[in-house]
Amino acid sequence: MKIRKSVSLLAAAMMLSLGTVQALGGDSIKVGTFLAVTGGASFLGDPELKTLQMYVKEINDAGGIDGKSVELIHYDTGGNAKEAVNFAKRLIQKDKVDVIVGGSTSGSSLAVMPLVASAEIPFISLAGAVKIIHPVQKWTFKTPHTDAMAAAKIFGDMKRRGITRVALISGSGGFDKSGRAQSLELAPQYGITIVADESYGGKDTDMTAQLTKIRDTDAQAILNFGFGTGPAIVTKNVRQLGITIPLYQSHGVASKKYIELAGDAAEGVRLPAAALLVADRLPDSDPQKAVLVAYKNKFEASYGDVSTFGGHAYDGLYIALEAIDRANSTDKAKVRDEIEKTKGFIGTGGIFNMSPTDHLGLGIDAFKMLEIKNGDWTIVQ
């Protein structure tokens, strides 16, 4: 008797709780995401997912958007573009999400773009390639900086220093190749001639042969677009060969690991990087400082060292949710229009000003030019 009573009580309680969940579910904003949380690109997807989960929880704890809670629906692509397409389909057709914020790698972002266009659902990509937003696709936006912006920032700095002849050395990876292509394309606009264009394999262990060739050109600076061990070895080899002209690296090495690996050889190296890397060192007048420090502290309190990749997810999530807030509905066309009207949004990547012709909305001032001094970053004014 007693047991039956408690069972029925339990059943009633379950019905009640189910009811509330459904009520919430019907009234929640559904944000879909597919990220490379495992696999080779997990260094991107892992901090991105952590960031999304952390901030969705914070928003819900604070009462949600217009009284609606935010529901995050996530699938792990393992870095596979084909999986990304399947998961994007599921997000759109089965989960019926209102907006998609995801796509850790450029490959998976580019692969789902035709799909979001035909389903007419706003999509904010978290991947780097300039191809995602150029040419502009109606339903696709992105938050990370592009290689072209990094190259532009570097050439701008070179121009200020009166450097006109540059030797380029790059790796064989996708990031390296894209950076090399953008550099070659942009150089003439800054009055810069590329006098050498060398490359090395992704797992090469010595670049002195390429650098010896560069040493015998009349280059005034060396630009190395690369990722992983390559740039650190290049940096050491440059010093070993006694080359004294300035060395520029790309944002691909913007982590403490690079300084640690290259050691003393990294002294004086300049590179463009997102402001997040030097959040604590920004002047208080910098409008981004408050956002950056808050994100950095929140992320580091739970997960250890902050990365710019997680920051891109923060930017994407807030741009989407603010657009939904402004649109006062989850109507996809209205939300898309509002995303496109994003103006003066202060994110971790910079200050976003989107427009119908610019679905990224960052200027090259979103990058800070850094110089390595005494084993630490300093901001070049």
Add this chain to the structure above:
Amino acid sequence: MFDQILQFVLTGVTVGATYALVALGFAIIYNASDVVNFSQGEFVMLGAMGTVAFSAGDGLPLWLAAVCAVLLVVCVGMMLQRFAIAPARGASVVTTIIITIGASIFLRGVALLLWGKDIFGMPHFSGEQPIKIGEATLLPQNLWVMGGAAVLVLGVHFFFNHTTNGKAILACSCNRTAAHLVGINVSRMMLIAYGLSALLGSLAGILVAPITFTSYDAGVMLGLKGFSAAILGGFGNPMGAVAGGLLLGLIESLAAGLISSGYKDAIGFVILLLVLFFRPSGIFGKASAERV
């Protein structure tokens, strides 16, 4: 121009010395057991990663960490023979190759779980002040690599030609049954061969790590290059493997410097193909004859 070429040669010899040590490891195991051990590159990686791990923070001094890492890798090599290769004795060459590829994936996975995807550096053994030879430069560590490789190669040469164990391993490779009949403990000889091969691999890894850094997947490319070098020199010929390694390093460096850095790997592999085309048994390999 002369200074340039001198620099390319110095670079080529350093890189080539690493390839030579990896190739030598391939040759020793192939000689002893007719197995192409594709986890040779992982021995290199484990040697370097192990040293980094043992000396991390306030750990052991570098030399002691290196000794521990080498011992560990030798154990891994012997265990590979004992638990993966030996049970499959009598299996076809393809089967044993698959086993060693599986072992290499397993070892890489273990390294990934233990140490993550990070790249690790190691301090140079005797400073980073470049030594100048004319306009060309080299690091003290380059001398360590070349010198270390030379000592190891001579040691292996001595071992196979002047010690009982070395000769016994050669006997096993000539005719396993006959070796067994004259009282050679074949399974112990196999263990020694794998241990020796792991020893060479791990030492190569430790010698080059200060220059090249290391990570859980650092062994993949080195394994492939060492394999190419071994084929270039003539598979199963230890001194041929060393020559093949040095040659491959020189070709790569000269191709990068004089022709095009984008095609340097391609040039290396084209030369390898040409050699195999005209001399299928490699430059120093004996033409193989089937006994009927």
